[in-house]
Amino acid sequence: MEYLIEFKEATYTYKSSFVDPVQALKQIDLRVKRGEFLAIIGPNGSGKSTLARHFNGLLTPTTGEVLIRGISTASSDPEQLKAIRRQVGMVFQNPDNQLISSIVEEDVAFGPENLGVPPKEIRRRVNHALAALNIFKYRRESISHLSEGQKQLVAIAGVLAMKPDCIVLDEPTALLDPFGRRQVLESLKKLNREEGIAVVFITHFMSEAVHFKRVAVMDQGEIKSDGPPDDIFTRTALLKAAGLDIPVSAQLAEELKGKGFPMAPGILHVEELVNSLCQLKSKI
Amino acid sequence: MELTKNLTLGIYFPGDTTLHCLDPRTKIAGTTGLITLLLFTNNYTAYTFFAAFALALILAAKIPLGFALRGLRPMLPFLAMMWLFQIFFQKPPGSEIIFSWWKLTATDGGLHMGTLMSIRVLLLFLLTTILTLTTSTVELTDGTEALLRPLQRLKVPAQELALTMVIALRFVPTLAEEAEKIIKAQTARGVDFGRGNFIQKIAQLFPVLLPLFINAFRRADEMITAMESRCYTGGTGRTKMKVLRMSKNDYYSWAVLLLFALMQIILIVKIAPPF
Amino acid sequence: MPIEIENLNHTYKEGTPFARQALFNISLRIDDGEFIGLIGPSQSGKSTLSQYFNALFIPKSGRVFIDGKDTADRKTDLVQIRFEVGYVFQNPEHQLFKTTVGEDIAFGPTRQKCSPEEIEERIREAMELVGLDYETFFERDIFALSGGQKKRAAIAGVLACRPKVLILDGITAGLDPRGRKEILNVVKKLHQEKKITVILISHSMDDVARLVDRIITMDQGKIVDDGPTRKVLSRVDRLQQIGLEPPQVIEIMQQLREKGFTVPTGVLNIKEAVSEIVKMLNTPGGEQSWN
Known part of the structure; x- marks a missing residue:
């Protein structure tokens, strides 16, 4: 079967004129199927954010390749890059730095507007996304009046309105309180279950990773282990070596x-x- | 210690009054027109009439008056300085000396100029505040963009300019909050803000501005990444969720504005300036 | 240096349409040498309250006494109070404002008009306490530090003022499990060795439960619970009501009790839990209503 996302021996090296080159990703082989529910867990500095930026071509591998439904993220065709970014939506850690507009529904519309979707269809998608994340009642609210958890739901709604096949979230809960974390996690479960959207969730909270159907452990730029959670989390030696909680x-x-x-x-x-x-x- | 308390610029005051629901093009063009008018206003009667009109706008938008005026407070020290400067250094022909002190002399002409200028700045700020309180940032941009569109042929990047404005306004509250946090964190370390002479006060600002700027750059960087991820590739090929449309209320508003402008022009022409 | 709060109220943006009351009639006493966890969801008022502890906020309604001194009294030296009640904020970058670690730590003692020798001594001591090696880090650029190191540098900068009370807001936020463990060990050491009163502000039970002696939980501007750690943690339903997750060991014990096993609820760590479960398994008929 065709994979949604395919990393083929992808490596990435940060080059800078000041310091020695750092190899942040080493020989990454990772495949994500339609509708998967995957957590990537690793300590700070393990390369997970660098990995995240490869999912939609924000970074392209130094060697090897990353394919989104068979199309390389290194493609120089701007239309193809646009298609990749529509299919793989991205949510970042700090909601304050990714929301463009100060009004909820207008921010959610930003993605579809960029895609050139007709106005009536945008309205329909925005309403659907807001309802799916249970924030429809805040649609006219100013973003600065929302809690951090709600802001993150707005960010997810903004991605959902682009009708993606997959949502990649880079430590979306790091700045949230337990309630906000639960809200985000429950919403993702629902999107995965009801809309069949694949979710790639990057975190260092073990308590969150246990909710996923598949867990990949990252350490020192490598995927050390990849499988169902009950298999991964009983490998205590591996987790301890990566400095992760059990x-x-x-x-x-x-x-x-x-x-x-x-x-x-x-x-x-x-x-x-x-x-x-x-x-x-x-x-x- | 609450910096953001008096912040009215860049804040949207939700509501459903006629003023809120007007086409943003009406509001932006209207405000621009009013500001132009303001620049030519030069006598107290005309200013009083103008202030009454601004007051009517605030009431029509159902914005609590105290809240709208509170935004003017941070401007007062600057205005006071400007006012004093005008009194002592502006000497329009034919003005008389009111009093002199040390090497400085104050004239009645200078006093009038200073006062008129202060009123002008206050009203200008008030008008802008009314616009931003009743218009969401996206409406503001949509409006500006639509108004600038004819200039696109002259290679004016209307879309990009508009988006830059949205983001700038979107970050005003965020940065104010951050400045507050930084000031608090540094107060907690024994920096005594607001004490000392003028130069010391300026010097106190540097350690606040430095982290603020560094963080602002980081935010901008993350923002660009997020925008790219959401398929932003510049203005071409973009659509809008909201299509701007002039309604009956917009035409009524234009009628009111034109009537006001006409009366104001009469006041400006007929009444001589006080100096 | 006790902190006493009496009938404290706080309203943000008072007198504007966006006014929001953040504290409702709070009364509280914190004594010398206490180790406190101040816990609540975001917007519960915990950060607002703690900013009264070092006179960053001055009460308009209610009273705050620090070491017996009324912070609203004009004669009270607030700068002195802020040196004695150190506050480390969630984002260390807001607090660090010199170029190198050493210069930054020196800032407080310099303001306190210490002699160069004393400043030098205090820097060494503070860096050692937080586990930043003096030789390696003294001249290190602040921007070259990792997240965890920045947090330590921020703590060291406050410690160099020799505070009697230390408030740590969101000290583990953004750190991975290893970083969290390391920084919490530093805090524990400060309390044990330096006898500093420590107030940890957090929304995570797991971090705090293992360390502190007393927990104050807050929700919607009010104190929900205040008491010894074991007691507060054993009231699981009350924690869940305000959206806080009790530490998992507590939850396990709670569920075992619900199944009819006789196990205590106030268990704080895995070691204790294991020994209790072993005890339970080895006691024949240790269950009450198991059938």
């Missing part, structure tokens, strides 16, 4: 296993741990 439930299960208790494999969530303990207790 989910508390997994940690507890591991400790109990070490003490000789036969815990169920692949425990990630609180419920799984509690259920496993219930079974254990009933056997004793």
Whole structure:
């Protein structure tokens, strides 16, 4: 089958006249299918933001290539680059620096306006995007009066209005409080489920990555591991080496296993741990 | 300590009055016209009439009067300085000396010039505030862009200019908030803002402006990346969600404006300036 | 250097159509040597409140006493109070304003009119406390620092003033797990070794729970709960009501209790949780209503 996004042995080296070149990405091979729900997790400086900027051609690989539905992001045709950026929407960490207009609905319209969509269709898309993210009632609100979490939802709505196949989010929750984080995560789950949009979510919060169907761990410019979360998060040695947290439930299960208790494999969530303990207790 | 409190420029005051709903082209062209008129106004009667009209606009937009006027407050020190300067250094022919002090002499002509100029600046600021309070930044740009479009043939990048304006206005509250944070963070480290002589006060501003500018550049950089990601490639091929259309109210407004302008011109021509 | 707050109210943009009351009738006392977590969702008023602790805000309604001195009193030396109650802001870049780390840390002591020898000594001490090596970082350009190093430099700049109280706002924001652990260890050391009163402001329970002795939770401008860490954390439903996530160990213990197991709720770390669960598993019939 055709992949939505394909990294083929992509490397990226930052060159500057002041310092030695830094290789931020080393031999990245990554494939994203339609409708996937993927988290990329890694410590600061692991290259995850550099990776993010390759998804829509903001950066192009020094060697190797990145294909969006078979088209290279290094394409020099501006129309193709536009098509790539429409298909792969991007949301950044700081909502204040990516919202263009001061009014919610007018910001959401910015993308489709750039695409030359007819006015009536823009209105329809904007309303749909606002409703899908549950912020329709704020449509005339000034952006400076919204909470950080709501601002981030506006940014996602702005991408959604371009009808993308995939949304890439570069640490979108780093500046949010727990409530804002939950809002963003729940909205993404809904978009993935109901609209079939692929989501690539970059974070260093383990507690967020456990919600995804596939997790890739990045460290020192490489993808160290890639698979379903219950597989990834039980590789404690790998996570520790990258300086990442291990989910508390997994940690507890591991400790109990070490003490000789036969815990169920692949425990990630609180419920799984509690259920496993219930079974254990009933056997004793 | 709250810097953003008195900020009215770049803030949209949501509402659904006629003034809010007018075509932005009407509002921008109208404001420009009024400002031009203001520059020619030169007597107290005409200024009073003008101020009454501005007041009527504020009331019509249902903006609390105190809030609209509060925005003028930060201007007052500058105005006071300008006013004093005019009193002592402007000596229109035929004016008489009111008093002299040290090597300075004040004339009645200078006093009138200073006062008229101060009123002019205040009204100018008030008009701009009314425009920005009742018009969202995007409407402002759409309007400016539409008005500048005929100039596109002369290679004036109307779209780009308009967008630059949107973003600049969009960042006024953000940067003000940031300046406030920086001032607080530095006050917490023992910088005593607002104390000392004039030069010391100016010197205190540098450590605030430096991080503010550095952050502003970073923001601009991130903003450009975000715009590129949202398929912005310049003005060509863009459409608009909102299509500008003149309504009945716009034509009525033009009628009112023209009537006002006519009366104002009569006042300007018929009444001699006070110096 | 106790901090006392009495019936404090605060309204932003007072007298404008955008007015918003951020604090409602807050009363609070913070004693010497306390280690406090001030926790709440964004817009809950925690940052506003904490800015009264070092006289960045002066009360218009209510009273604030720092070391017995009324901050609204014109005779009170506010600059002195701000040296004694250090405040580290979320974004270290707002606070660092000299070119090199050393110059920046020297700023406070210079303002305090310390002798060159004393300044030198204080810089060394502050840098050591936050774990920035003197030889390596003294002349380092501020812009060449990583996010975590900037936060440390900001703390060092405040520590050099020898504060008795240290307020840390969003100290872990934007840091990855390793960076978070490192900076929190610095804070712990400051409290233990220097006996500084520490107030950690955060919206993340996980970071704070392991460290502090007392937790104050806020929501919508009011104090929701205030008490010893274990007690506040065990009231899980109250935390969830205001949108805060209790630390996961607490949630696990809570769910085990709901299933009828006898485990204590006030458990703070994995070690304690493991030993409690082992105890529970090894006690025959330790459950109450398991069937």
